[in-house]
Amino acid sequence: MKKIIQIGMAGLGTVGGGTYAVLKRNSDELYARTGSRLEVKTVACRNVERARELVDASVEVTTDVMALAADPQIDIVVEVMGGIEPAKSLVLAAIAAGKHVVTANKALLAIHGNEIFTAAAQKGVVVAYEAAVAGGIPIIKTLREGLAANRIEWVVGIINGTSNFILTTMREKGLSFEQALSQAQQLGYAEADPTFDIEGVDAAHKITLLSALAFHTPVNFKAAYIEGISKLDAEDIGYAEEFGYRIKLLGITKRKQKGIELRVHPALVPKRRLVANVEGVMNAVVVKGDAVGTTLYHGRGAGAEPTASAVVADLVDIVRLMNGERADPAVSTIAPEADDSFWLPMSETVSSYYMRIGVVDKPGVLADVARIFADNDISIETMVQKETAPGEDSTEIVILTHSAVEGNVQQAVKAIEALQTVHGSVVVLRKEELC
Secondary structure (H helix, E strand, O other), rough: OEEEEEEEEEEEOOOHHEEEEEEEOOOOHHHHOOOEEEEEEEEEEOHHHHHHOOOOOOOOEEEEEEHHHHHOOOEEEEEOOOOOOHHHHHHHHHHOOOOEEEEOHHHHHHHHHHHHHHHHHHOOOOOOOEEHHOOOOHHHHHHHOOOOOOOEEEEEEOOOOHHHHHHHHHHHHHOOOOHHHHHHHHOOOOOOOOHHHHHOHHHHHHHHHHHHHHHHOOHHHOOOOOOOOOOHHHHHHHHHHHHOOEEEEEEEEEEEEEEEEEEEEEEEOOOOOHHHHHOOEEEEEEEEEEOOOEEEEEEEEOHHHHHHHHHHHHHHHHHHHHHOOOOOOOOOOOOOOOOOOHHHHHHOOOOEEEEEEEEOOOOOOOHHHHHHHHHOOOOOOEEEEOOOOOOOOEEEEEEEHHHHHHHHHHHHHHHOOOOOEEEEEOOEEEEOOOO
């Protein structure tokens, strides 16, 4: 058993600072759990002066991140600086040097995970990434260990707190998307450039990793269908409420007979589901296994110490492994024989749908829409025509469908938009019953 584990940390921002604080504050607790002292030997970051104010005098501070991989005294490299480079180079160099790695970098793993995990397996080291998905929620450990007996059927999550805050604010305060985004930025929940959050890219990075873990496939970010919330209208959030639904940005991956669904988009979720009531910046992940059924994991998806909780948990796992107390935690299982046909294209996925259609208020319009639905094998669950405002000759039809194939729905939408009695684009949102 190694009594002192030396850690090299790349990045001392929000997550890095939180990780250092948790390691220092809970040093005795971590020693009791592992039998080793976890000590940060070196921190590599851009702002050396600020770092020296945050860490103890015994900690070396440098701007050279590659020095962490080169230092033979460092046992584990913690990468919490984000971005692709120099993070990728550091991680691969650390692996080549025989060091275990802990990372919170979902973008790096979603895009380059196969290369990184393969290198780690060949070198016999661990790349742990609990903090890369859903912050302080231990969803990676849950899939890898707690649900190991199950054949996972699907994983669905609210895994971007910024988008969830915006949608909550739009619903509760009746604000437009632009107004809610501005409020999120003022409160520090959204970046000055919020593109990755509001357009679903961040959530897609995360659900890509969960999909690979749940279904034992390579990481395949390019297979993900991605649709954000920037085009959502407060009117549709109101209609969804009337029908008993809440709109959430969901990361979704499902095992189907034809292949694996991997998608991110806004979806209507029944208000009776617990996940529909996850509000603000909170995250939640729902997993359905064949033995356990449906389970829900809820908590903070971001922030200094919630994310640090996941980073340090990974460190504890690795230290226990180094001390011979448990088996390798099997960070990733790769199926090299899988090709692109393993993942379903979005056009072949199946959902039920919400549609809002602006129409001229005249006889025959509903019949035309119903005919197009029938021609495309789409069954209508509910259809409501809103009352025409005084002095107006147009109205809106709101429709909920039963399950239908995405490709058929898109064909139907094109045909409906081509009708002379229809004006503007049809609003289309998917529904997820999560049962």
